[in-house]
Amino acid sequence: MRYANVKHFKTTKEIKIPEDPLMQVIGQDKAVKIARIAAKQKRNLLLIGPPGVGKSLIAQAMAFHIEKPKEEVSVLHNPSNPERPFVEIRTREQIEKEKKIKEKLSGKIVEPSEVPAFVAEKLGFRCRFCGALSSSQEEFCPKCGREKFTTGPRTAGDLLLPYLEEHKRKDKVYTTKVGPDGKEEVIVYKRRGEKIVVMDQTLLEKIERAKNRAPRKIILPLNRNNFVIATGASETELLGDVRHDPYGGNAQIGVLPYKRVVPGAIHEAHEGILFIDELSSLEYIQRYLLTAMQEKKYPIIGRNPQSAGASVRVEGVPCDFTLVAAANVNDLKYILPPLRSRMVGNGYEIVLETYMPDTEENRMKIAQFAAQEVLKDGKIPHLNYEAVQALCDEAKRRAREIDGAPNALTLRLRDLSGIIRLAGDQATEKKVIEKEDIKKAVKDAKNAEEQLSNKYGSMWRAGMSDSGNAKRPEQRDIR
Numbered sequence: 001m002r003y004a005n006v007k008h009f010k011t012t013k014e015i016k017i018p019e020d021p022l023m024q025v026i027g028q029d030k031a032v033k034i035a036r037i038a039a040k041q042k043r044n045l046l047l048i049g050p051p052g053v054g055k056s057l058i059a060q061a062m063a064f065h066i067e068k069p070k071e072e073v074s075v076l077h078n079p080s081n082p083e084r085p086f087v088e089i090r091t092r093e094q095i096e097k098e099k100k101i102k103e104k105l106s107g108k109i110v111e112p113s114e115v116p117a118f119v120a121e122k123l124g125f126r127c128r129f130c131g132a133l134s135s136s137q138e139e140f141c142p143k144c145g146r147e148k149f150t151t152g153p154r155t156a157g158d159l160l161l162p163y164l165e166e167h168k169r170k171d172k173v174y175t176t177k178v179g180p181d182g183k184e185e186v187i188v189y190k191r192r193g194e195k196i197v198v199m200d201q202t203l204l205e206k207i208e209r210a211k212n213r214a215p216r217k218i219i220l221p222l223n224r225n226n227f228v229i230a231t232g233a234s235e236t237e238l239l240g241d242v243r244h245d246p247y248g249g250n251a252q253i254g255v256l257p258y259k260r261v262v263p264g265a266i267h268e269a270h271e272g273i274l275f276i277d278e279l280s281s282l283e284y285i286q287r288y289l290l291t292a293m294q295e296k297k298y299p300i301i302g303r304n305p306q307s308a309g310a311s312v313r314v315e316g317v318p319c320d321f322t323l324v325a326a327a328n329v330n331d332l333k334y335i336l337p338p339l340r341s342r343m344v345g346n347g348y349e350i351v352l353e354t355y356m357p358d359t360e361e362n363r364m365k366i367a368q369f370a371a372q373e374v375l376k377d378g379k380i381p382h383l384n385y386e387a388v389q390a391l392c393d394e395a396k397r398r399a400r401e402i403d404g405a406p407n408a409l410t411l412r413l414r415d416l417s418g419i420i421r422l423a424g425d426q427a428t429e430k431k432v433i434e435k436e437d438i439k440k441a442v443k444d445a446k447n448a449e450e451q452l453s454n455k456y457g458s459m460w461r462a463g464m465s466d467s468g469n470a471k472r473p474e475q476r477d478i479r
């Protein structure tokens with residue numbers, strides 16, 4: 001892609017943002033190239049780097065490049081052992097086919113003039129005196145004015161009761177006919193609006209068979225999201241669960257076990273991407289993740305031993321996902337070695353960049369980044385050319401101070417987006433964000449850093465407590 005010439009933009013509004021979300025990732029060319037391959041080839045990916053350099057962004061963007069799910073997964077009631085529901089996988093084609101069959105099962109729709117006279121009469125269309133056809137909603141014949149059908153007894157103990165019952169309008173009429181093989185066949189006529197549905201014996205049998213098919217719960221619909229984030233890192237969130245039923249799944253008053261099955265993130269990510277931020281924080285759960293990746297299916301069981309769900313087990317629930325995980329360099333040692341080798345064995349490990357050389361081209365990338373942030377925010381104005389340069393100067397200062405890199409621009413862009421927002425909030429009255437707004441925002445942000453650093457002792461500690469990781473400082477180092 002070609003970037004507009006740096007010297008030739010007045011504000012970031014002019015900068016065209018690529019549609020491909022991977023191309024919106026700034027300064028991580030190697031990672032983006034590999035992410036593209038990983039998405040296409042369904043390879044796992046371990047993204048290593050400090051906070052705010054685009055790990056989540058890359059993972060999410062990969063989902064844009066993978067195919068939509070092709071399989072729908074359901075759990076089915078198992079009549080002979082309800083606590084062992086079955087799994088059923090249906091492809092898009094199968095679902096389409098079954099839908100067509102279902103449509104056919106709804107019977108043939110005909111006009112009142114196409115059915116035998118006595119059927120039209122009973123269904124309320126035909127006048128039993130003059131034979132004229134009219135709307136089934138009209139009680140009196142519009143042609144001869146006489147009562148087409150009765151609406152039932154008018155007073156309690158009406159002497160005409162048998163007569164009134166006989167001439168009541170029916171919703172459904174059963175008849176029989178002799179088929180080609182000499183056997184008697186049932187035909188049902190049903191009123192539907194101002195038309196009639198006809199169902200013959202074979203159709204009725206098919207409907208009966210369809211009714212007897214095991215009831216199902218779709219746990220992974222076809223149109224599910226192909227990007228799943230596992231955040232809480234709890235066993236149930238990752239591996240699924242069977243909900244509790246106060247009636248213990250009692251057949252009469254309880255909720256049947258198959259209805260209480262809940263898929264985990266590993267299942268929801270079937271045919272898609274499972275993104276795990278801070279892989280090491282999964283701790284012992286990594287072991288289950290490894291098994292799931294090896295087997296590509298994983299049972300769903302009730303995980304609370306006190307719950308009525310504990311006795312329920314669904315075998316073979318598919319979980320063929322692509323794992324994209326993020327980790328801090330210092331946390332690598334907390335990743336289960338076989339899991340890491342599994343990821344690398346069938347995928348890639350990439351260390352993200354934390355800065356890029358300060359060149360005109362890269363300054364233009366910062367401009368693109370600024371344009372993206374303005375759009376993402378939706379409430380702040382664009383930056384003019386000078387404001388972008390001021391932002392780049394701050395990016396340069398940060399690369400030097402945080403990464404000790406001279407003549408570079410930082411890629412810790414989450415922090416930089418904070419500056420843009422701060423500047424934007426002060427500039428909302430104006431049409432654009434100007435140099436002064438950026439400078440002021442930088443100063444304010446610095447003041448905030450100083451305040452935090454006074455409070456917590458050092459800047460990185462402040463960062464720790466902010467991300468909720470204060471408990472294990474020895475594992476982290478954001479520098």
Ligand SMILES: Nc1ncnc2c1ncn2[C@@H]1O[C@H](COP(=O)(O)OP(=O)(O)O)[C@@H](O)[C@H]1O
Pocket residue numbers: 024025026027028049050051052053054055056057058326369373411412413414415417
């Ligand atoms: N390389 C990048 N290119 C463009 N924007 C970025 C980049 N890195 C971070 N950002 C901005 O910062 C935000 C946070 O980045 P994120 O991907 O969550 O970082 P990480 O997952 O590495 O902590 C993103 O939503 C985006 O606005």
Ligand SMILES: [Mg+2]
Pocket residue numbers: 052055056057277326
């Ligand atoms: Mg992240």
